[in-house]
Amino acid sequence: MKKGLFKKKIFIFFLSIMLILMFAIVLLYYYNDKKVEANQSSLEIEQFANAQFNKIDLQLNIALNYLMNIKxxxxxxxxxxxxxxxxxxxxxxxxxxxxxxxxxxxxxxxxxxxxxxxxxxxxxxxxxxxxxxxxxxxxxxxxxxxxxxxxxxxxxxxxxxxxxxxxxxxxxxxxxxxxxxxxxxxxxxxxxxxxxxxxxxxxFSTLLEMNKGSWFINREDKIIAKHKNMDNESFLNEDEIINYLKSNNNSIEEKEFNLKGFKGIIVPSNVLDWKYIYVESKPSIANKILDIFIKLLIPYILLIIISIYITIKITKKLYEPINSMVNSFEEFTEVSEVDEFEFIKKKTNEMKLQNKRLEAMLLEDKNIINEKALKDLLLGIKDIHKAKFSDSTIPEGKAIVCILEIWKNEEDLINENIVLVKSNLRAKAFELTNVEFVNVDYKTCALIFNVNTAQEAIKIIKDAVEEVEENFEIEITAALGKIVDSYEKINESFKDANKIMEYKFALGQKFILTSEELKSIKDRTYYYPLGVENKLIFSVIEGNIKEVNTVITNLVEENFILRNLDNKSRKGFAFSLFSSINRILQELKEMPEDFFGDDIQYYDNFITLSNEKDIITGIERLFKIMIAKINEDKDEDNGRLADEMMNYIHENYHKDISLNDISEYLNLSVKYSSLLFKRVTGSNFKEILNKHRIDRAKEILEKNPKIKIGELANLVGYNSSNSFIRVFKKYVGISPGIYGEKFN
Missing domain, CATH: 3.30.450 (Beta-Lactamase)
Incomplete structure (x- = not known):
């Protein structure tokens, strides 16, 4: 690049703006002119056609009146x-x-x-x-x-x-x-x-001497009369006109006619149930091109000349201070090929970069120290006097702790995603003066609010968390502890929030859980929280008879020994268990008749039970039958399914496959496939897939060390080179480039 390049950029930039602006002005002028012309043409067609149609109506009216008189x-x-x-x-x-x-x-x-x-x-x-x-x-x-x-x-x-x-x-x-x-x-x-x-x-006697347009009379779905005056123009097919009328619902109102290269008007007769149609051809392509040239291109060419002149003047004026500045740099005068503005940008960016690095290092050190001190307070490891903050300033006033727990399908909730989610939450906390972020464990973090009411904290949580959930396609459950008088007591609020989080399944896993909702548990008629239901379902699907018996025993003790349920509540509890049984059958993709076989009467009769003893007996019997059936088929199916799962990965690893794809292939639900995969392979789907992909990548590198990383990533099923490199390092310990050099 040579000196003066930025001047050319300025010239091209302003010239482009001027040309676009001028073109928009000319186009707007042309559009308005054509609009006025089209309106005038439509008005002329309407007046001309109506005059002729009125003559036909007058003739018909006289003839029909004479007929009425004769009768x-x-x-x-x-x-x-x-x-x-x-x-x-x-x-x-x-x-x-x-x-x-x-x-x-x-x-x-x-x-x-x-x-x-x-x-x-x-x-x-x-x-x-x-x-x-x-x-x-x-x-x-x-x-x-x-x-x-x-x-x-x-x-x-x-x-x-x-x-x-x-x-x-x-x-x-x-x-x-x-x-x-x-x-x-x-x-x-x-x-x-x-x-x-x-x-x-x-x-059409009055039209015989005219050399303009064509005339049609329509009744119902037929053209009953026509007259053509157009000499050198194609004549419209009658079927085309009838189809056009049908597409416009055979309206009896006057309206414009617009079909292919023709325009005109449709007018209903005032005497009979006829429609009069006048059609004339639109301007030819040659005429349109000539019209565009005269009304659009010639004015635009003149405006281009004016635009160039104005741009030259603007460029000269704007470039003067830039030219003066770059020539003041001794380094600039010693080079012959450089962009003036790029030179200034380079020097400025170097200074900004150094400044930002320094600021970031200081801020990061400060934030790490503060977060560590807050975590010590939160977990009760140290009191406020022993916790070390980067500065001595500790927020004053009331505080409230909110625990955030990240949820997603286990196969997709990899460490990278959790780190990104927490980074986003941490960034949002830094943007606010009254919120502090603390990383608690693998899937949990906490926000500490310096507010006076829980509602203030809830509003901030909703604004921050909902955006993160949408961006990363995850679910976050928030448990809000009680308000404490000062930061010294945030451990109490943290414990309270932890206690509430333990009841997330019983509370329906809502977005924000509070102590008020915890109190509502006491008002429920029977005990069967979502967490317990999921545990029961998964234990049955896995054929874990010991875990199933434990869950059933706890449910029976809680609902029939510790609680005095009325008949309605017992029925409600039985119905909930019956729904869980149906969910298990759905996960197994089994029909009740096929699954229970000769024992189907126990399934059919269960929902009708209301007596406490009958319900307990029915629960134990049904789940005993289900466990026996699942364990009977499990050993036979597991080996076959394991082979099918691994074969699917080996044949499709180079594609963008997921647990959903293998579930469809095996005709199983995603949840059941996840459990089954882990049971028969000892690892999850993502882990097995990544290992196989990396093994194949190593084989390819050993045979072709000079292959491009992007090409290699695509060959083994990765859409992103960065993702491939990161996973390769995780399993091999070095990058694919370094690994390939060993065989070069």
Whole structure:
């Protein structure tokens, strides 16, 4: 690096900021411009399309009003109820139809009147014919006519209509037509069918000279009419439009249309249950690129030029004091390749580092001395006058001790994790002026609070401990002793907290245990704390008949000799034991019927027992059966499971495996697998896995001493080189690098 490099860094930094800022400004301008343009385009589409749709609605309204008027004529009624054909009445109907037919405001339509009878007469403005010929004329083929007659027969009077599309004379080269079919009843004496036939192109007559967009009319799940004006653009598929309408829940409200490269509007008809759809294509990619170039790139290029000029000025001004400072160092003037700022940072960091090291050493010595003195006070080894503190200052006022016990799965609670947890707790204590940390033993530490009330201490504990629990995925139980008058008596508070911690299982292993909760034990109806339950379950699973008998004897003595339980409490105690039995079966992954076999009646009847003598007999009998069954299968299974466990480790040690994985492989619970592993191997899963991995690593190093440590770590299942080196040192006594040098 040469002199002036920091100046370049300043220039690049400010130029980058300026360019990003300018780009953001131009992008915001472009975005707002496009937003205004899109709103204007939507408004234009809405106004243009609504004007055309209103014309179609007006035409339909006139035609349907005329139909309603025709229906009420006396001649139509006579035609409907007459059994014989009255030709004079037919002529009158034709004359009436001729008055207003053919063109109404450019709408090309005509009306046919008939009865829903086989080959009934159809009356039109200029002629009469039979149904088959007329249906064929209005685009309804012969194979569809029978369907139409049945549909007309099922229609309700004046309450629904049919809409049938087709081509005149069933020829697709002719005009496409829409047939609006309505049925009416005349006082129950007869009925008429009215067929209004509208030519599709007349609906869009005002659009024929336009070269813009496409128009569709939709009813239910069909496009019943369409008109395309777009010359050089792809035409939307009708199925795509119908699917789009369905995806929008066929809303009857006016809304925008936005599909693929098209935009438009959907407007419901005010006359019929139709939807009008107008669609036009969005701007092409070429037009979009041109638009971006004109509105975005050209302004940005101009702003880049301005940004460069401003950056040069800022860089020159900022660099002046730096340049002056570095040139004042004699050492700097003697070198030709160095970064000015890095040079200053290096010198400053060297001084800071030395200062921090000195401070850390002093603070560490002070903290070690103080923690040792506090531990002596806490454990009652020395009194306050003999305990040696780094300074003579001892906090005044009341004090309270909280014992923290760390909990986690035994396989994962390695020494490293405990050290890290305690380090975090110690750091949090140092941050507070009224809290002291003391390391008690392997899984236990203590916090000494200089507070007036227990609530103050509880608040601090929650804030500090909950964060540590979350970060390290562990559980911590806190036992809070009584408040004492001074630090001289903290041993009393410590003893009180220890006593409370002994009842952690009986108290439900809550987060913070206090003396108030200890008093609540006396109010319980029967004695069966969680610690005792876990001990009983594990002893049964291990087949330890001596330990099981001891636990059962203690439970019987506590609940039936030392306590006078009522019937409800006895049942509660029996139910709790029954739940424990079920937990044991779950751990063993056994069904009650399969496990107990011929003795299943003792299991089934146990929960119904209420008599004291019957419950005691039932408990002893059930657990005797379970122990016998487990010990009977244990010897046979242990050898097989031991082989399977070791084979699994040997085959999968290079993967990121855990006790959960081997439990799934063996189809056992994690807790049972942990107990079983220790029983058949004499060690825990983590220990066996690490030993095997290190043995394999040693073999690889002996064959290939020059292998990279990171690569070797991955080969034997470690994701972190640091973790691998630490474990290797633990089992071998030296690092893998030094071990490999022996074979180089």
């Amino acid at each position: 009420s004529h006396i001649q139509i009624e006579k035609f409907a109820i007459g059994d014989t054909l009255d030709f004079y009445n037919v002529l009158k109907i034709q004359n009436e139809l001729k008055k207003n037919i053919l063109y109404i405001d450019n709408l090309d339509y005509y009306i046919g009147i008939t009865k829903n009878q086989e080959e009934a007469l159809v009356i039109t403005p200029f002629t009469t014919t039979n149904q088959s010929k007329y249906y064929n004329q209005i685009g309804i083929s012969e194979d569809k006519q029978e369907w139409l007659k049945n549909k007309i027969k099922d229609m309700k009077y004046n309450r629904e209509y049919l809409l049938v599309t087709g081509y005149e004379y069933c020829d697709e080269s002719n005009d496409r037509v829409l047939n609006y079919i309505l049925k009416d009843d005349y006082f129950g004496n007869g009925e008429c069918v009215f067929i209004v036939t509208i030519k599709e192109k007349s609906l």
